[in-house]
Amino acid sequence: MKWTKKHIISINDFSREEIDFVLRKSAIMEGKLFDSRTSSLMNGKILANLFFEPSTRTRMSFEAAMKRLGGVTIGFDHPGITSEVKGETIADTVRIVSGYADVIVIRHPVEGSARLASEYSDSPIINGGDGANQHPTQTLLDLYTIKKEFKDIDGLSICIVGDLKYGRTVHSLTSALENYNVNIRFVSPQELRAPRQIVKTLTEKGMQVKETTKLNVRDSDVVYITRIQKERFPDQQEYERVKDAYILNRKSLEGIQDNAIIMHPLPRVSEICTDVDSTRHARYFEQARNGIPVRMALLCLVCGIGFG
Amino acid sequence: MKWTKKHIISINDFSREEIDFVLRKSAIMEGKLFDSRTSSLMNGKILANLFFEPSTRTRMSFEAAMKRLGGVTIGFDHPGITSEVKGETIADTVRIVSGYADVIVIRHPVEGSARLASEYSDSPIINGGDGANQHPTQTLLDLYTIKKEFKDIDGLSICIVGDLKYGRTVHSLTSALENYNVNIRFVSPQELRAPRQIVKTLTEKGMQVKETTKLNVRDSDVVYITRIQKERFPDQQEYERVKDAYILNRKSLEGIQDNAIIMHPLPRVSEICTDVDSTRHARYFEQARNGIPVRMALLCLVCGIGFG
Amino acid sequence: MKWTKKHIISINDFSREEIDFVLRKSAIMEGKLFDSRTSSLMNGKILANLFFEPSTRTRMSFEAAMKRLGGVTIGFDHPGITSEVKGETIADTVRIVSGYADVIVIRHPVEGSARLASEYSDSPIINGGDGANQHPTQTLLDLYTIKKEFKDIDGLSICIVGDLKYGRTVHSLTSALENYNVNIRFVSPQELRAPRQIVKTLTEKGMQVKETTKLNVRDSDVVYITRIQKERFPDQQEYERVKDAYILNRKSLEGIQDNAIIMHPLPRVSEICTDVDSTRHARYFEQARNGIPVRMALLCLVCGIGFG
Numbered sequence: 001m002k003w004t005k006k007h008i009i010s011i012n013d014f015s016r017e018e019i020d021f022v023l024r025k026s027a028i029m030e031g032k033l034f035d036s037r038t039s040s041l042m043n044g045k046i047l048a049n050l051f052f053e054p055s056t057r058t059r060m061s062f063e064a065a066m067k068r069l070g071g072v073t074i075g076f077d078h079p080g081i082t083s084e085v086k087g088e089t090i091a092d093t094v095r096i097v098s099g100y101a102d103v104i105v106i107r108h109p110v111e112g113s114a115r116l117a118s119e120y121s122d123s124p125i126i127n128g129g130d131g132a133n134q135h136p137t138q139t140l141l142d143l144y145t146i147k148k149e150f151k152d153i154d155g156l157s158i159c160i161v162g163d164l165k166y167g168r169t170v171h172s173l174t175s176a177l178e179n180y181n182v183n184i185r186f187v188s189p190q191e192l193r194a195p196r197q198i199v200k201t202l203t204e205k206g207m208q209v210k211e212t213t214k215l216n217v218r219d220s221d222v223v224y225i226t227r228i229q230k231e232r233f234p235d236q237q238e239y240e241r242v243k244d245a246y247i248l249n250r251k252s253l254e255g256i257q258d259n260a261i262i263m264h265p266l267p268r269v270s271e272i273c274t275d276v277d278s279t280r281h282a283r284y285f286e287q288a289r290n291g292i293p294v295r296m297a298l299l300c301l302v303c304g305i306g307f308g
Numbered sequence: 309m310k311w312t313k314k315h316i317i318s319i320n321d322f323s324r325e326e327i328d329f330v331l332r333k334s335a336i337m338e339g340k341l342f343d344s345r346t347s348s349l350m351n352g353k354i355l356a357n358l359f360f361e362p363s364t365r366t367r368m369s370f371e372a373a374m375k376r377l378g379g380v381t382i383g384f385d386h387p388g389i390t391s392e393v394k395g396e397t398i399a400d401t402v403r404i405v406s407g408y409a410d411v412i413v414i415r416h417p418v419e420g421s422a423r424l425a426s427e428y429s430d431s432p433i434i435n436g437g438d439g440a441n442q443h444p445t446q447t448l449l450d451l452y453t454i455k456k457e458f459k460d461i462d463g464l465s466i467c468i469v470g471d472l473k474y475g476r477t478v479h480s481l482t483s484a485l486e487n488y489n490v491n492i493r494f495v496s497p498q499e500l501r502a503p504r505q506i507v508k509t510l511t512e513k514g515m516q517v518k519e520t521t522k523l524n525v526r527d528s529d530v531v532y533i534t535r536i537q538k539e540r541f542p543d544q545q546e547y548e549r550v551k552d553a554y555i556l557n558r559k560s561l562e563g564i565q566d567n568a569i570i571m572h573p574l575p576r577v578s579e580i581c582t583d584v585d586s587t588r589h590a591r592y593f594e595q596a597r598n599g600i601p602v603r604m605a606l607l608c609l610v611c612g613i614g615f616g
Numbered sequence: 617m618k619w620t621k622k623h624i625i626s627i628n629d630f631s632r633e634e635i636d637f638v639l640r641k642s643a644i645m646e647g648k649l650f651d652s653r654t655s656s657l658m659n660g661k662i663l664a665n666l667f668f669e670p671s672t673r674t675r676m677s678f679e680a681a682m683k684r685l686g687g688v689t690i691g692f693d694h695p696g697i698t699s700e701v702k703g704e705t706i707a708d709t710v711r712i713v714s715g716y717a718d719v720i721v722i723r724h725p726v727e728g729s730a731r732l733a734s735e736y737s738d739s740p741i742i743n744g745g746d747g748a749n750q751h752p753t754q755t756l757l758d759l760y761t762i763k764k765e766f767k768d769i770d771g772l773s774i775c776i777v778g779d780l781k782y783g784r785t786v787h788s789l790t791s792a793l794e795n796y797n798v799n800i801r802f803v804s805p806q807e808l809r810a811p812r813q814i815v816k817t818l819t820e821k822g823m824q825v826k827e828t829t830k831l832n833v834r835d836s837d838v839v840y841i842t843r844i845q846k847e848r849f850p851d852q853q854e855y856e857r858v859k860d861a862y863i864l865n866r867k868s869l870e871g872i873q874d875n876a877i878i879m880h881p882l883p884r885v886s887e888i889c890t891d892v893d894s895t896r897h898a899r900y901f902e903q904a905r906n907g908i909p910v911r912m913a914l915l916c917l918v919c920g921i922g923f924g
Contacts, residue, residue, distance in 0.1 A: 039660040044347040064716040067688040072375040088575035099597035100372040267704035289715035352655040380683040382676045396883035407905035408680040
């Protein structure tokens, strides 16, 4: 795969070899994070953050990654101050900005917008989330967190909990996991089950997939929990009935394997009680931090900057 | 002309010699754009962007220019988060910020605000647009684009299309063109004709000026088209009647000179169809990109940084 | 006192020795402000600005300070684009951001929020203002301005004017002045007198404290004036009656001591007429500028960067 100038739009564009390559490079980058040579790799390069939808965490993580590499950033962090309000198309915005910047991160509420942007950009585009569709760098940092813990992703039992129907993070992660040999347990309310296509594809690839409405953390190496949004339920009484079923606290961790880890893409609201934070299992804050070396590695790769 | 600490408020403050000097320096800067020495010219310098009115393109262009020079930026990108909401005057804001920054770009909806700011600032002020009044760096990059294409501005036929009555960009550009020897064809609806004073001044300086309501691109070297805003028409039926008369598409380019160029200050809405983008005539995206070397040159000049 | 990794939450956490130490270091920093070695002290370091409440001046001042030191900044400048709107706690936000940044400035409308944040952060937290509670760097730059003028704070007569009941700046400043031996004259409308506890503490420490409703600048070395906010008055007629009593203009400066200085935390609205700006007494713009070396010194101290 040619990385220089590559657009990072969807995790589905990556083969297993390519994913593994990014994870290896991310590990190298993490090792170099506080090496002063690292902090000049991107000297003279500009990253444009085009956030047509606010996202503090993703934006700050990309900014920190770029700046740790000695690069600089320009951009906007919310809609309504952009030329879009004057009727400009994404295509035009991207064509102009690619004249200013060496690499562009775009976040936009409309599915497919990042792909569209990539068709008009001279600079590599990184998808920072396009609606309910894709968020590939989140998936890469999720996989990086798992690999850092267990060395090998193959053979793991992974329990994915919460809103499996609409959750962008979940869809991207399961797409990536199709490349590995894992057992997956989907845990969700009946109303928010994973799309049939995802379950079908995983099964066809020979993976063990189990679907259940009951959260049980016992036999999993990884418990990946996500938010359930009230507004997803047509019937609010139904929401009230199920919402507490998917809350992790110290008590619900009884019987968890010693070396199991709990992940969450954050922000959490009430899905994980704070009494879990200090357990040996909590990895969600480290997971967020892992976004820095992963994004540093990707930025270097698409800008053609060698390291490690 | 002394450039160090000079305020850049209105294109009318520039003589032809001064404009030509900036254009020459911009060309030198463009040649050096990817020279690593260029990227440290502004090391240790701070640009403050005071955008009391949002303007993604202008702000990002100045930020990219400053950062390509190795400088840094501070500031705000929209009103409503500033001390202005607490009742602070522009004079006070500028006096304080000029204690933080080495150069200030100000954009404000009120005409004359940039001039006012310059009276209270120890650091050079660059006008990033003050209401319907002036936007001198836009004009300089317009002229730079023309000069880059034709080497010489004198002798060209320039067709200016759209809202000639209210368009800030058009007023600044025609003011600058008074310094050259050009033929100008103004094309607009009757309701949006160029101000009489502008036509009078150009004519008095000996230029050929023609006014028409019909768009014809045939005899022009430069077609400079701008947006017509619906809200400028008291009578919306009148708007509906004229709006399509000023749309450029492949068909309307029939008969255009081989080496003619089409310019637009952007963002465009529907004035230029996307089928024009891939023609040899389209220069509007390059025009936007030209803002970088022009603004880099200006920033260096007013900060007293020598180059080239 | 150990400065590295120290959180700067409240001026009450500082002993006199510690305050004096910061003021001395700030003076050293001011002397080095344009020394090129200074501008690389923070190379490779990241400051996160978490402004849950807008504050142009404080934010820009911290950004300028960090960038003058060669460091970089990330963050957000207003609420409503943060994960807080999705229900994230300050504790979680800070835990994540402290994984991205080496030092964090937080401004939040809720009292105690900065202290709370410091309990969850691996990186040092600097309070940029928490509601009506504390704004310690404002107080340090106030003291720095006084010390720069008079060499010694002990023995000065300080007149503090305006809203003494709700003014955060005033409360922090008087807390700090408890460490010195000064005469304080509090001038305010009856409705906005200083809290009894403040007056009591100052008196117990042996300081001369006088409270009055009448503004008289004659016997003071420092006149520190603040805004009176209309909305503080339950009775608007009462506001109309008193508001003009606390306006400084050239006329009201009659009889002021030759070397007396006038300070204001800014922004001012109408408390100081612009005819005062050009008098020898005006120090409020210089006071704002003094924020730069003071914040530069603090940033270096809490990041363990030695200088001078």
